[in-house]
Amino acid sequence: MLNPKFICCIKYLRAYNGIYMGALMDHRIEFETLYNILRDISTSLHSGTHVKDVLEILIMKSAEMLNAKGALIRILNSKTSHLDLGAAFGLSDQYLSKGPAFRKDVVMDLCRQNRVLVIHDILNDPCVQYPNEAWAEGIRMMVDAPITYKEDVLGILRIYFDEPREFSEEELHYLILIAERGAAVIQKAQLLEMQESRYDQLALQTEKLSALGRMAAGIAHEINNPLAGVLLFSSNLLKKAPEEGPFREGLEIIIQETLRCKAIIQELLEFSRPSEPKAVLTNVNNVIVRAIHLLENEFRLQHIRVEVDLSKQLPEILIDENQIEQIFVNLLLNAIQAIEEKGTVTIRSYVSPDRKNVAIDVSDTGCGIPPENMSKIFEPFFSTKGKGTGLGLAVTYGIVQKHGGHVYAFSQPKQGSRFIVELPIPPDVHQGETRR
Numbered sequence: 001m002l003n004p005k006f007i008c009c010i011k012y013l014r015a016y017n018g019i020y021m022g023a024l025m026d027h028r029i030e031f032e033t034l035y036n037i038l039r040d041i042s043t044s045l046h047s048g049t050h051v052k053d054v055l056e057i058l059i060m061k062s063a064e065m066l067n068a069k070g071a072l073i074r075i076l077n078s079k080t081s082h083l084d085l086g087a088a089f090g091l092s093d094q095y096l097s098k099g100p101a102f103r104k105d106v107v108m109d110l111c112r113q114n115r116v117l118v119i120h121d122i123l124n125d126p127c128v129q130y131p132n133e134a135w136a137e138g139i140r141m142m143v144d145a146p147i148t149y150k151e152d153v154l155g156i157l158r159i160y161f162d163e164p165r166e167f168s169e170e171e172l173h174y175l176i177l178i179a180e181r182g183a184a185v186i187q188k189a190q191l192l193e194m195q196e197s198r199y200d201q202l203a204l205q206t207e208k209l210s211a212l213g214r215m216a217a218g219i220a221h222e223i224n225n226p227l228a229g230v231l232l233f234s235s236n237l238l239k240k241a242p243e244e245g246p247f248r249e250g251l252e253i254i255i256q257e258t259l260r261c262k263a264i265i266q267e268l269l270e271f272s273r274p275s276e277p278k279a280v281l282t283n284v285n286n287v288i289v290r291a292i293h294l295l296e297n298e299f300r301l302q303h304i305r306v307e308v309d310l311s312k313q314l315p316e317i318l319i320d321e322n323q324i325e326q327i328f329v330n331l332l333l334n335a336i337q338a339i340e341e342k343g344t345v346t347i348r349s350y351v352s353p354d355r356k357n358v359a360i361d362v363s364d365t366g367c368g369i370p371p372e373n374m375s376k377i378f379e380p381f382f383s384t385k386g387k388g389t390g391l392g393l394a395v396t397y398g399i400v401q402k403h404g405g406h407v408y409a410f411s412q413p414k415q416g417s418r419f420i421v422e423l424p425i426p427p428d429v430h431q432g433e434t435r436r
Contacts, residue, residue, distance in 0.1 A: 039303075055073055056087045069162040070159075083155065141208060189297060220265045224262070280319070285314060290333065306346075357424055358423050366416050368414050
């Protein structure tokens with residue numbers, strides 16, 4: 001006895017090859033209708049509407065325009081390599097709960113070929129992951145359109161039909177346009193996700209800095225006074241100690257370590273209570289030159305070559321020279337310690353492409369920073385150096401923030417590090433030419 005589904009399939013194939021197919025050969029999409037649909041999608045895309053809502057508008061319009069049973073968009077998750085559901089229309093929750101109705105390799109192959117795929121035989125086509133469930137859903141035909149951006153595979157748009165039919169060139173071209181709009185929406189979603197993640201990290205960083213600042217101020221005051229006493233008495237004893245012997249050596253170690261503790265306490269105080277910038281109009285190149293001059297001996301002793309490329313077209317900006325000099329010294333010292341011996345440090349200054357900031361780029365050929373540490377480098381007390389306090393970059397971050405600027409870090413292990421400091425240009429200051 002023949003399977004009822006098989007008999008039903010034969011009937012639909014006969015219809016597809018016969019009169020029904022001929023009646024559907026004339027499907028056309030009017031230009032005005034297509035324009036209105038694309039306009040609605042573009043308007044929702046740029047109006048601040050939630051990305052999921054835009055995707056739902058996109059698939060609903062696609063299904064309605066083609067008189068389809070339903071449609072869905074699945075987005076390729078770059079982290080998990082899964083096809084996550086972006087939006088669905090006209091399909092039951094039971095069918096959607098089965099997961100992607102197509103394999104990832106099929107999606108990748110379709111994207112590589114960059115073509116629309118029409119699936120007539122859903123029961124036997126290898127592109128259909130759950131043919132029996134699709135048939136039970138009332139689906140008799142499918143059309144897939146790849147969603148790509150440049151060379152990147154973003155996902156797939158699938159349209160479902162409850163009966164076989166033919167498609168005009170205009171309809172297939174329309175699907176390509178819809179898929180392109182889908183790519184724009186997904187790109188926006190990914191950009192928003194990155195921005196939200198960065199905002200959350202900045203908010204968490206600010207909260208940590210605030211809490212640690214209050215704690216550090218209290219600790220610093222409690223420790224500073226006894227340290228001063230230890231340093232005073234040990235220095236007096238050193239004056240009376242013999243010229244040689246373990247007693248003098250012990251006192252010298254006490255004094256050295258006490259001075260180190262006082263330096264850490266001083267950094268804690270600077271971190272916990274950063275003073276408001278005493279800003280004056282200054283050419284930041286002058287500050288950079290002073291910072292390099294302070295560390296000339298360090299560069300020479302470590303056999304490090306310094307390459308300086310300072311734009312002569314920089315406008316003057318409002319900065320506290322002492323504070324900004326401190327951040328350049330911090331960044332240059334980090335570069336020296338990352339290189340250890342024999343390497344190159346490059347310092348560049350230029351106007352940012354948007355002409356809103358003066359940018360200072362400090363890069364080195366040192367050991368680099370492991371990816372797992374990149375999110376922690378501006379946190380107080382985080383350091384991978386044996387003698388580091390972990391406050392240098394935290395103080396740098398705070399000073400740049402106080403100036404209304406931004407600091408960015410880029411690094412790969414064994415490929416060096418790069419820090420970019422952006423400081424705002426006052427709106428009424430005349431700007432020179434941009435230097436890229």
